[in-house]
Amino acid sequence: AQSVTQPDIHITVSEGASLELRCNYSYGATPYLFWYVQSPGQGLQLLLKYFSGDTLVQGIKGFEAEFKRSQSSFNLRKPSVHWSDAAEYFCAGSGGSNYKLTFGKGTLLTVNP
Amino acid sequence: DVKVTQSSRYLVKRTGEKVFLECVQDMDHENMFWYRQDPGLGLRLIYFSYDVKMKEKGDIPEGYSVSREKKERFSLILESASTNQTSMYLCASRVGASNTEAFFGQGTRLTVV
Numbered sequence: 001a002q003s004v005t006q007p008d009i010h011i012t013v014s015e016g017a018s019l020e021l022r023c024n025y026s027y028g029a030t031p032y033l034f035w036y037v038q039s040p041g042q043g044l045q046l047l048l049k050y051f052s053g054d055t056l057v058q059g060i061k062g063f064e065a066e067f068k069r070s071q072s073s074f075n076l077r078k079p080s081v082h083w084s085d086a087a088e089y090f091c092a093g094s095g096g097s098n099y100k101l102t103f104g105k106g107t108l109l110t111v112n113p
Numbered sequence: 114d115v116k117v118t119q120s121s122r123y124l125v126k127r128t129g130e131k132v133f134l135e136c137v138q139d140m141d142h143e144n145m146f147w148y149r150q151d152p153g154l155g156l157r158l159i160y161f162s163y164d165v166k167m168k169e170k171g172d173i174p175e176g177y178s179v180s181r182e183k184k185e186r187f188s189l190i191l192e193s194a195s196t197n198q199t200s201m202y203l204c205a206s207r208v209g210a211s212n213t214e215a216f217f218g219q220g221t222r223l224t225v226v
Contacts, residue, residue, distance in 0.1 A: 009153070032212040044203070044217040051212035090155060094211040099144050099163045100171065101205070101215055105155035 002027050004093045006104035013081050014112045021076040021107050023065075023091035033074040034092040035065055038106075044090065050074060061085070086111045115140045119204050119218040126225050132191040134221050136204030142216075143209030145187035147171075147179060150201040150220070162187055163209060194225045 005024045013019055025031050035047040048059025055067040065076045074091060091104040120135035138145065144163050148156040148171075158171030160179040168179050176198060180188045187206075191198055201222050205215040 006155075034214065043219050044205075046214045049212070049214060092156075092215075099209065099211055100158065100161060100169070101144075101146060101207075101211075102158065102172075103148070103156040105153065 002031070002093065002095055002098070002100070002102060004033075004091050004102050004104040006089075006091055006107050008107045009105070010108045010110070012110040012112060015083050016080050019076075019078045019081045019085070019109070021089050021091075021109070023074045023076065023104060024072050025074060025091075025093050026072065027093060027095045029095060030069070031093040031095045033065075033067065034094075034101075035059065035063070035074075035076050036090045036092060036103075037061075037087050038090065039087045047076070047089075081109075081111055083111045083113065085109060115142075115206070115216040117204055117206050117216050117218040119202075119221050121221050122219060124221060124223045126191075126194050126223065128195060128225055130191075130194045130225075132194045132223070132225075134189040134191075134202055134204075134223070136187045136189070136206075136218055137185050138187075138206040138216070139185065140206070140216075141184065142206040143184070144207045144215075145181065146205040146215065147177075147187065147189045148203045148205065149173070150203055156203065159189065196225050199223060199225045 032051040036044040146161040147159045162181040178190045204218040207215040
């Protein structure tokens with residue numbers, strides 16, 4: 001079955017530190033992958049997406065993600081975290097002719113001053 | 114800008130009531146989705162629709178049905194509300210292709226008492 005897994009439920013980092021949020025996928029073919037962010041009381045906003053080509057994808061707010069087929073991963077990174085990055089982050093996947101869009105369980109990011 | 118509008122931000126209903134959650138999008142999108150969001154469980158897909166009158170079950174369809182009579186409107190129906198359906202419900206839409214971004218509404222917080 002097609003699925004997206006986020007192994008980390010909660011991550012805490014200090015402001016200014018680097019960040020990596022993990023996402024693993026299970027799809028028969030190369031999936032289309034997305035990262036969304038949800039700030040408290042807000043809707044979901046797209047950070048970036050991958051569907052083909054360059055495996056390093058740049059997004060908004062200084063985020064990037066790298067698609068690694070050999071590891072079935074699509075990890076989200078940011079070199080220096082800001083307090084305003086505290087939010088919940090969701091990885092999502094969609095595949096081929098199947099329009100279903102599946103989300104992981106999310107990773108809650110806490111940023112310490 | 115794409116706008117996905119959910120008819121209510123907060124709803125309180127009684128057990129056994131029939132509940133309608135409405136979602137309207139203004140960008141002529143083919144795909145529409147209903148998710149429920151619960152702490153620790155992420156976004157779980159209830160139903161999705163890839164075109165007018167076309168629908169498919171998601172991962173947790175039990176106790177729910179949907180209706181899509183017009184392209185811009187996708188309704189979620191709780192036939193007989195139960196307390197375990199207390200949750201945040203999110204509607205999303207996107208162009209009819211798996212590699213495109215989904216746009217989300219602000220959500221409906223449903224409480225069943």
